[in-house]
Amino acid sequence: MTAIWVDGQAIATLPVQDRGLAYGDGLFETIRVQQGQMPLLSFHRQRLTEGCQRLRLAADIELIITELLGHARLLGEGVLKLIITRGDGLRGYAMPQAAMVRRIVQTAALPAYPAQNAEQGIALFDCQTRLARQPLLAGLKHLNRLEQVLARSEWDDPAYAEGLLCDEQGDVIEGVFSNLFIVQQGSLITPDLSQSGVAGVMRAALLQAAAQQGFAVQVATVSRAQLLAADEVFCCNSLYGVWPVRALCDRTWPVGPVTRKIQALAQGLMVGSCEA
């Protein structure tokens, strides 16, 4: 069962003039809720704040966080999806001077991912869709997601739990709804997202937590050759934690020891206490 709130009211519709619809002029967050809490809230807040700055969205972050805390308590277990938009617009791209940011919250159950994804690892579909390079938008979880829609439409074979996305230069960026790490001689490397991609909350949390655990972690350009030569590969997001990658095209990997350690770390991050 889904509950929906728009600007704090229990309504399920929004005006057609909303700039989120017209231009994708807004941001979203997908937040896992456990035992009424959002263990990764501080990372969601950080990304949302940065997104608002970069898109010049005058959102009341404190109000949003307060509402999310209330919704999470009511929900107990599941997912909160937050969308914020620049509100209603007149005709034209110019940001309205007195734009009223609109906030939309939807609840959902946690997606029912097969347990084997986490246990035995997944096969990545090799997407042909290439991500464009746009430093002004890279990293943000904004509402312009046609690239992901097209990429996700490339396969419907459930044998592939995720798809690999590269940029137009052929470098590795991310999964369609996950971030990616490779393990190289015990070091963790995740692709640089300054030109393309969504900087996931679990990626940020793992970068921090893995470094604290003594792992060498690095954000860098990752070529396709480097990915294929990696000792281990895994993907992550804030809903499922870590999935080992066991296959891409005809390359296969066993589930490696570093991946298992990071997977356990992710599990811990998803059940921590609320740290807003």
Add this chain to the structure above:
Amino acid sequence: MTAIWVDGQAIATLPVQDRGLAYGDGLFETIRVQQGQMPLLSFHRQRLTEGCQRLRLAADIELIITELLGHARLLGEGVLKLIITRGDGLRGYAMPQAAMVRRIVQTAALPAYPAQNAEQGIALFDCQTRLARQPLLAGLKHLNRLEQVLARSEWDDPAYAEGLLCDEQGDVIEGVFSNLFIVQQGSLITPDLSQSGVAGVMRAALLQAAAQQGFAVQVATVSRAQLLAADEVFCCNSLYGVWPVRALCDRTWPVGPVTRKIQALAQGLMVGSCEA
């Protein structure tokens, strides 16, 4: 006064789950209506049809056109904005198997552009925002328009009626809400839009009409140096027709004879009979 229809009903809201909001998963058209007719309708239909094919949107184009014809008759003079989306979605980027395309029509008055824009020409603001290169989306009037929102936010000085957008390589692509032509030794050249940009309906109509009038017309890569060296420059869209460009940074142009001829051609195209 604005009238709004959603799926043929006179309602002004849409469900929060619409994929147009969630992902910008849809297309739009902005259509000038004169004397109850839409002279450029055949070009709008063509772009919409191509957009639906490329985004795999199963829209009923005939139904949409029929509705637009009815709305145009009622409106008389003004602008129809059509948005189509992939309708309501479940969680996730995958296109729903039984997606019901949603159609939204809004009416508005014709924007009140200063008469001097067309008479004396305009100054272009030199936008720093660069358009990403994404051949899968280039040319389409899709709902992922954050680049235009950011570019349009770069200036608010009304001395600039439009902004110049280049791609990441620095080549000239278009205006923020217009297409661009340069005149070089009597020939018309408009930037190639296979990697970036929106292929405007007036651009398409002018390419056809100018060629029929005996002009040499060409779609090609246009460098910034080529733009600055051009004999004449003008921009166009389906609402205002043609505006001569008289300045960009410290380069100025007089309003040239070719621009005046194309401007007259555009005027004619905007008052033709309905050719759906």
